Amino acid sequence: ESFLTRLRLTEPHLRSFLHVSDTVLAQANELDEKIKRNEDVGPLAGVLVGVKDNICTSEMPSTGGSRILEGYRPPFDATAVRKIKEQGGIVVGKTNLDEFGMGSTTEGSAFQVTANPWDISRVPGGSSGGSAAAVSARQCVVSLGSDTGGSVRQPASFCGVVGLKPTYGRVSRFGLMAYASSLDVIGCFGSSVTDAGILLHAISGHDRLDATSSKQEVPEFTSQFASTSLLESKPLNGLRVGLIRETVEDGVDTGVVSAIRGAASHLEELGCSLSEVSLPSFSLGLPAYYILASSESSSNLSRYDGVRYGNQAAADELNALYGDSRAKGFGHEVKMRILMGTYALSAGYYDAYYKRAQQVRTIIRKSFKAALDEHDILISPAAPSAAYKIGEKKNDPLAMYAGDVMTVNVNLAGLPALVLPCGFVEGGSAGLPVGLQMIGAPFDEEKLLRVGHVFE
């Protein structure tokens, strides 16, 4: 009840939800009855979970933030949602996003703009801005987002919450609306590292409905937390931390750099050995990402043709029916991405763009592997600035894309990363949060969470 009250009071200012369930209390009461009867209710019993609206839910609409799916109700739950429900979690509603996950501010939703709870004149980040704002404002306990190029980590940073992008394959993508399938992952938001770790455990594991989901064993991510004494003077003794040099150079907000350097010193105080590591290919990630993500999206989004999926425009001829349905259903940014992707994939340009970007992806993957052979974790800012004003970058897509520089490489390499608040910069009435990004080796979320837990 307290969460629902909070949601009712804050939602008119924040607009984080596209849909709120009207059965939350009934589900909670049902769990109470089960508890009275001594029945098993599962580890997430009564935990209110927000779900990004590009993740399918059978009992609620799932629009992906797009007009083309307005009113769509999937006949199934995404695997991550099914697992949450089976473990007693209650889906409180569907959170706002940039259309199909394409954007970094949540201004690209076809329906509404979400505000940052720290300063409602600012963006919450994106594309999972609704999920980040909802946890930040305590409208729900934890939430699911998706991260193709940073969409969990950058909004976590902007909203001062914990954001966890799992290793590619750790969580089933079944029921996640595909944006760029080789990069997409479902990720977790929480107000603590423990909460994010518990949610990750709940949704992880192999799923025969997603051929890319991994058979890797799922550890109890948070089980070692209790054995690490936070009172020990050097609880992280021996841990090798590499600060990525290219992420604290010119072009990054000075307040952000000093918060990250402060966090790095704190890790040293906790016993880590700290060194700077250079990844010369770091800046190649952004152009490679935007070519690959747009290319994959141009293919994935072809399913929204008004016939197989999506709202259908009135037309008396088949090509006009496809054309009008897509012209009316998709927003500007989505159309731009489809055009860029189609261009990059077309005969004559394929070698120069798509193939080249794949080659760059391999170089990036190798350079991260080499750096992670020498270090347990790599650290960087989660974004080059704190949250900016609504409207500030709306008409400047390149400036918005540039803001993803800290996060896209991690998706290109398929690695896990944890973002957690590590300081503030001036702005708003109470300062604006800055997020520290910790990057780990594939399937080593456990280490990231353990370090994050000691650090937080």
Ligand code: GLN
């Ligand atoms: N901002 C990036 C993009 O627009 C990342 C989005 C995401 O991770 N879904 O593609």
